[in-house]
Every structure is written in C-alpha cells, then in structure tokens.
Amino acid sequence: MADRYEHHAVESKWRDRWEADDLYHASDDDPRPKWYALTMFPYPSGDLHTGHWYAMAPPDVAARYRRMRGYNVMFPMGFDSFGLPAENAAIKRGVDPAEWTNANIERMRGQLRRMGAGFDWAREVVTSSPDYYKWTQWWFLQLYKRGLAYRAEAAANWCPGCQTVLANEQVVDGRCERSDDVVERRFLTQWFFRITAYAEELLKFEGIEWPERIRTMQTNWIGRSEGALLGFTVDVPGIDEKLRVFTTRPDTVYGATFMVVAPEHPLVDRITTPEQRAAVDEYVRATNRQTEIERLSTEREKTGVPTGAYAINPFNGARIPIWIADYVLVTYGTGAVMAVPAHDTRDFEFATRFGLPIVPVFDHPEIDVTKPLAAAFEHGTRMINSGQFDGTPDEEAFSAVVSFAEQHRIGERTVNYRLRDWLISRQRYWGAPIPMIHCERDGIVPVDEADLPVLLPEGVTFEPTGQSPLTQIPEWVNVTCPECGGPARRETDTMDTFMCSSWYQMRYADPHNPERPVSREAARKWLPVDQYTGGGEHAVMHLLYTRFFWKAARDMGVVEGDEPMLRLFNQGVILGPDGNRMSKSRGNVVAPDEQVDRWGADAFRCQLMFVGPWDQGGPYNPTGMAGIVRWLNRLWSLIVEEAPLADEPGSAAARELRRITHKTIRRATEDIEALRFNTMISRLMEHSTAMQRAREQGPVDRLAWQEATRTAVLLTAPLAPHITEELWERLGLPYSIHLHPWPEFDPELARDEEMELVVQVNGRVRDKILLSSDAGEEEAKAAALASPRIQEWLEGKDPKRVIVVPGKLVNVVL
C-alpha cells in the first residue's frame, strides 16, 4: 500500500505542533514590519457554520501570505458575546446567560481550531468578560466627560418583542433587525452618543481603501444637505417664537403657499385654533396609531389637516396656512417645511389634493409656468413672482436669497444631516451596564473610574417587562452617591452591543492591560488595522460606529491617525448548494464539521475559495469537492513518490518546467495579493498538472524538479496549511513552512521562448503561427502575410492595413 494522504492524521499532527510552539503568536518585540489582519469576530451562537468559514478562512490565507512575505503578522480572534440570544435562552430554558455564553464559546473555540487558521489565541478578547467590559464602561465615561454621551428624551424606536429601544440603524423597513417585530415610536429618556459631532469628518474616506458600496451607503446614511434655516412668524397671539424650517431651496421662498409641520411637532398643540382642535387631535392620534411601515409607504395618497393658524412669510409678508401632515417627518430638519408646490413634487401632490395655490417662481422656456405642470421642473432660467429678486438668474438665486435672509436676520445658511445621534440604551440584562448613578441631590453622577467595572449582578429573572431586569435587584440598584454620599440609584440600562465591537480592534493590540484599554506603545505598534474583512451588512452600523469611536479616541489621545481600518474587503454570502441562503428549514445547510471529517480542513478551505470570487459569494458546490481532493492528492503524490531524475539543466524539458514554475509564482502572487483565491487555485492546479506531465516524460532535471516541488508546496501553504507542512517535512526541509519566505519569480525564466501568434483577417482568427518570442514587429508581419491560409484570404491583393500587437497577434485588414 502506497503512502496515501490521510487528512485526519496529518491535520491533527500539525495543529498540535503549531499550538505547542505558539507558531502564530505575534510578539510585541518583533522588529519586522507589522501587519494587522482582522476579520470580524463572531457572536457565540454555539455553532460555527459555513458562513463563518467563508468569512475567516480566506483572511487566514491572506494573513499567512503576509507572514511568508516577512511581516510580523497579528491575526487575532475573539467573541462578541453580549447580546439578546443569551438572554432569550435564559427566558426560554432558564439557563444563566453567562454560563450559556461561555459554554458556546468553549464549543466554538474547538470548532475554530479545526479550521487550522493562524489565530493568535493569546490575544483573544471576550466582550462579556469583566476584563473587557470594564473598558467599554471606561469609554462611556470618557465620552461623557467630553460631552459626547448625553441623556435626552426623544422619539425612540421601541421593539415590543425585545422589549427595548433600538438605534435607527437597527430598524429595517420599520421592523426590528433582530426579532422582525414592527417597531413602535415611544418618547423616552435615553442615552445617546453624539456621533453627529463627527458627521462631516465621517463623510471623508481619505487614506483608506474601502469598497465603493460601503462608502456610498455611509454617505447616504449621513445624508448631508446644504440649505438654509428660515424663520416664519406665527400669526397667533402669544406665540413669539418663529416657525423654523430647513430648506435646500431658499430661492423658492416666494413660492411658499402653505406650511406643513409634522403631527408630533411641539408647536402643533399651541397654535391649533378651537375650530380645528378636534380634527387636529384626531389626525395626531391616527398618526400615532400607524406603524412606521404604513407611514413610510410612498404609494399612499397624502393626508393632512389645517391647524387653522397662519404663518407670515418674512420675505413678502404673505399670510399662509399652517397644516399638519405625516409626510413631514419630525426626525428630519426642524420637523416643519415651507411648502412650494410649484417646485416640489410632494408639496405639489398635497396642494393638488387640498386645492392649495401653486405659484411658480422660476421662469422656464419650455413650460407654461401658469399651469400646475410647473412642478415638473425644479429649476428654470430666472426668478419670477419673487418681488425684488425677479430676473435673478437661476445660478445666483440661492446665494442672493440667503444673503438677503442673513442681512435681515430672517434666516441663515446651514448644513443639515440625516444622521441622528446614536441611541445606546438598552432595557436588557446581557450587556455592559452603563456606569452612571442617579442621585436625588446631584442628578446624574458618573461612577468613579476606580470603581470599574460595574459588574452585572447574578440571580436575575428575565421575563421581559419593558424595564431592564437589573431594576429587580435592589441591592445592586441602591448605592450611595459618589458626590454627596446620599442615597442614589444605579442606571439600570445596559449598552448597545455595537459599543463593544466599536473598539475591539484596539484591545487586541494590548489585550491584558489592567491600566488602560490599550497602551500608547501597543497602539503605536499595532494600530490601525491593515486589512479588515467582514460582511457588508454592517455598512451603516458597526463600520460607521467604529469610525466614530476611533475619531473620538484619537481626540482623547488614545490612538493616532484618523481611521481605524486602512483596507476593507467585504466577502459575499456563501449559499447552500441550491442557491438559497442556508437554513435548517430549507434543509440546505452544509455543516463545516461534517465536511472536515470527510475531506479535511484543507480541502474544505480550498473548496470554499475555489467556487468563485470571494466578494461575490454564491452557492457552495459539494460535488465539486472531488476536484479539490484530486488536486491535493496529486500534489501529495508528486512530492511523496519518487520521480526519475537526471542532471541536464540546459535541456528543453528543464527550461519548460522552470518556465511554468516561474509563471505560476508570478500569477499566484498577483492573485493572492488581490484576494482572488479562485484563480490562484486554478493556477496551482495547472502547475501540478504540468509537473505530472514532466515526470511521466522523465527523467527530469534534478534542480528544475526540486524548484518545482518546493515552489508548489510553498505557494499552496497559505491555502492548505496542514498538508503543505507535512510535505515540507517530507522534502526534508526545516519546520515551519509557514515561516519560510514566499518564492520570488525570475522574469527571465518565466519568459516564453516561442509564442503562438494569432493571425486575424478583418478581426477574425484565420491562422496561428509559431514564432520566436523575441521576433520584432516587422518579422511578425512578414510571417503572418507569408502564411498560406492568409494568402488564400488575400486573393493576391494587398492588405489595406496590417495591425501588429507585439507578442499577441497580427490583424490583416482587407
């Protein structure tokens, strides 16, 4: 029986050896240049699935490549372990969230180990461990000190299923991102982070290579609009404050024929006339009853009622009615608009429905501006119906009107953002407690840094009540005020778990530091992340929050530089063999543990990368595994079985083998640099096929064969770390292949001696001729025209033109 490749024995042998040797530990003292490779850490659900492998194995390949390239590579792993599932398990099965979580982590560590990834486990972080969340709380206190954390009453997204509030980013189509329950709007006092303070800077993506898609999504989410705030006088006795509106088109102010405020707007109650009271109250109630989903439907016909009150246009003194309507959102701008039906389709729709006047304020050469159709154009040539501004050209209108407004103190130029501050309070147990104390005398008082962490109490019951389960533990809630020593209560809300993941990449640099979240030296040594990888679904959540957090940390002097992750790559979604998302109910789940048992981790890793481009994702192909297994077996036999050797370095066969070896180095290197693992594997397959052919036709030149075997094993090492380590040993080479330098290619050796020249007639291939590869343009042209097949096409005539693409083709134009 020949020496066959037994993946079980080989993989466990080397996993044990690597662990015993701490092969993948990134030392702080290593003088080589650092490379920080990070892939998003998992939530410890208790089972590692194929999606995790798809997210982690390719980054491991890239990290291993960097290590072979001479970098001191840090590739850490941890667990994002706070969050709802643990608490739901507690409610359902009565288990302790901490125990449940820790058992899951234990199991997943074992599953991750089988991947054979070069994780630096000495740097592991677990966000629900007090050593970690102590610092999450510390960050909260720093943000509070700097005015970036504050408490406010606001319309919050309330998930009735989770019995907690959610951040805007966690509401998808009016539903809870986690539970899919329809989200309600509630006015509650909550903690916020002032992410809007960094809105402008978050729009810049300088010095980072992030996918266009993510940058666009973040840009749209932040939603910067330039415009003006204008103040309209409210023509109601006793109301002195102005009705302020944000508009991107102050130049249309003369066309404002009515005002619309959101039903929730604070002025509504005070300006409503007695005659309109009943109608307004009913409309406000109806709006509250509506779900976000109904309200967001754009197909719906516009609704609204007049308040009976009027506003005065500060530009022309026009007295115009104030309406309420739910198409105006209280959360955007000032929650009120000046309606210009001639130049805004929504206002136009509303005006048409309720018979309100439509006054165009821009002339347009092709449109009869006296007709309602005028709403179809946003701009025109010059201002009309606009008093002293009549005749002002379109391009100058905006600044003319705004300058006038600023001079007369009736308005000002401004920038408005769609981005809201980040609501971080959660009325749940399994999160980091917010380290604040409410004192009757001193108000809100931060916990002393020396008293961190504020530990989660044990023995809590978890029935959802709408209040944090922490409220049930009086001995935990009741404390003395750090300021006055009097009776006080702890804040019972916990933090959004996105807070934990906003800074975890910093902690990996210095995971055991008891004094600081990360020392200055460690931050300088390791940060920022050089290559970050993970799913694109985090575009406007984690990936935005972590940028905000980093900028705040920079301003605190904790880290240096403006961005936390220099390069970002979003992998696609790996689907089941049927092309659908893997799910138990569909029965299309591919379980990594089973694949590893059957084929080995190396084969499973390679198959995941071979099915297609990594950023595209796509269906997993289990039958295709045969091709990967054949390839690995072929590589095995090429190394393990003897080849007939001879010493004839100058032979054509030797030159040919070296040529394909060096070409493979070049192409495989290009591919792995660009994270194109599918084409990289196909290059390596071609190389092993060429080697096999060379051996069969043997004898093979000893040195050329040695170069080919070593190169094949080295280039495969990042992809299939176990089998290559074994083969490296069998080649008699010193442990470990994963610390060996990446092979260099020699352009001279890779160069073809002969080339196949394609000859086209009128752009269609008619012949192929062999030519020395250093043949010049003239030579190529002459050879092409001399070809008998081309002669036939020429029919004795001269060609009109001959185009020569050096090294590629000749095109004869007739």
Place this chain on the structure above:
RNA sequence: GCCGGGGUGGCGGAAUGGCAGACGCAGCGGACUUAAACUCCGCGGCCGAAAGGCAUGUGGGUUCGAAUCCCUCCCCCGGUACCA
C-alpha cells in the same frame, strides 16, 4: 424611484479592448483491472459533410478588432426611500 453589484456552455466560473469558455464539476469514449473503485489519456457551445457561419440578457454605436468602452431597454441580487 434612486444608489451599488450582476446577467458568459448542463453547472461553478475564466478572460476588463486582442484566440470566448482557463481551472474545476457533472457527462461521453478509451487505457489499466477478473470486476469495480482509484488513477491516467481523449472528447466536449450551437448549425453544417466540409468550407464556413452563428454565439457572452436585448437593440444600437465606437473600433482594424468588443463579453470588455458608450447609449437604449429587459431581468436578477443587495441597499435605500415622502430626507424638504
């Protein structure tokens, strides 16, 4: 509606201005074998006997030459949406 990605053999995909279908799966034929498995070799878009013609969602354009660049439209995936 708007933004981003995509549409290529039976299947996954390759080729980003120069031989369409690399590499692999499945299939067919052959060698080895008592037989099977493994392994190896060969074939493989469509029409046609061949010459040749037709083929990269649709229709047009630019070019000596287009899967690739430009325009029109259709379909699929993801995101986002009354944002004033």
